[in-house]
Amino acid sequence: MNRSRLCIAACVTVLLGCLSGCTSSVTSNTARTAKEQLLLSDAVERSLRKVDFRPLGGQQVFVEEKYLECVDKPFVLGSVRHQIMRHGGRIVDAADTADVVMELRSGGVGTDTAESFLGTPEIALPGMLTVPEIRLTERKTQYGYAKIGMVLYDAKTREVLGDGGLALAQSDDSNWYAFGVGPIQRGSLKHSVSAANSGGPVRNEAFSHAVAFRTPSPRDVPPADDVQFASSGKEVTEE
Numbered sequence: 001m002n003r004s005r006l007c008i009a010a011c012v013t014v015l016l017g018c019l020s021g022c023t024s025s026v027t028s029n030t031a032r033t034a035k036e037q038l039l040l041s042d043a044v045e046r047s048l049r050k051v052d053f054r055p056l057g058g059q060q061v062f063v064e065e066k067y068l069e070c071v072d073k074p075f076v077l078g079s080v081r082h083q084i085m086r087h088g089g090r091i092v093d094a095a096d097t098a099d100v101v102m103e104l105r106s107g108g109v110g111t112d113t114a115e116s117f118l119g120t121p122e123i124a125l126p127g128m129l130t131v132p133e134i135r136l137t138e139r140k141t142q143y144g145y146a147k148i149g150m151v152l153y154d155a156k157t158r159e160v161l162g163d164g165g166l167a168l169a170q171s172d173d174s175n176w177y178a179f180g181v182g183p184i185q186r187g188s189l190k191h192s193v194s195a196a197n198s199g200g201p202v203r204n205e206a207f208s209h210a211v212a213f214r215t216p217s218p219r220d221v222p223p224a225d226d227v228q229f230a231s232s233g234k235e236v237t238e239e
Contacts, residue, residue, distance in 0.1 A: 035189070036111055039144030039171045040072050042192050044109065046169035047146045048083055051211040055152075055162070057088030059215065062098035062155065070106035076148065080104060098155040100216055107147030107166055114141045137178045141187070144171040152213045162213040 061084050065077055080102070081091055092098045117138040123131040151164035173190065175183035 035142065035173060036144075037072070038193075039111055039142060039173060039189055040109060040146065041075055042171040042189060043144040043146035043169050044072070044076055044079055044148070046171060046188075047148050047167040048079055050167045050169065051083070051150065052213065053083045053087040053089070055213045055215045056084050056100070056102075059089050060092045060097065060099040060155075061089045062092050062095045062101045064095070064101055064103040067103055067105040070109035072109060076104070076106070076109065076146075080148075080150075095155055100161060101153055101155050103151045103153075105149040107149055107168070109146050109148075110144075112143045112145070114143070115139070135177070137176070138182075139174060139176050140183075141172055141174040144189075145169075150211050150213075154216045157216075159216070161216060163211075164213070165211040167211050 063077065063081060063084070065073075068076065070076060084091060084102070095101050115138070117135040119135040119137070120131075120133065122133040125131060145168075147166055147168040149164070149166045152161045153159060154161060171189055171192075172187040174186040176186065177183060
């Protein structure tokens with residue numbers, strides 16, 4: 001009886017040993033990483049938060065894009081158009097049907113990286129011996145930058161409306177490694193992703209007036225020289 005059991009167990013073992021299987025999955029990545037794209041879009045959004053779009057409320061606005069050349073140009077244009085519509089402006093397809101024209105230009109939309117570590121570098125010793133590099137702590141940071149220039153003028157008179165200006169912002173993603181443990185993520189990208197995953201809407205009502213516009217003056221009234229007005233008629237001052 002015991003021999004029979006041993007024989008059965010041996011046969012099962014041999015059979016299981018002969019059977020083998022494996023699984024594999026195929027993954028692919030986009031040419032541009034998602035992190036790079038998110039850093040750029042985050043920097044663009046941060047730069048547009050520095051623009052007061054309220055003077056465009058109730059205006060027919062033509063967005064002139066011929067001077068805008070940058071990475072992710074469609075996203076930059078779409079974000080500007082969104083902000084105009086969000087603040088009561090109406091987008092038109094031609095300058096001759098507009099009240100005001102907004103010209104856009106890029107001062108730089110891109111990413112950069114920086115690395116630093118605490119440890120010892122690779123050391124070459126006599127006799128073809130090499131002491132490998134040792135990193136106790138390490139930080140890898142990728143930055144996103146967006147510098148967007150804007151100027152607003154009356155579509156009929158070509159009068160410049162407000163000072164316009166340049167809106168500059170930076171986003172970052174820092175990853176720390178210590179004694180083989182990591183990454184520990186820090187930076188604005190982590191904050192933006194965490195806020196997006198919180199489930200609630202994120203509202204940014206407060207704008208700093210780094211880029212200043214004003215509404216066009218009535219045709220029969222001389223334009224003001226130095227005063228900037230919001231769509232409500234109230235004076236807007238720079239912070």
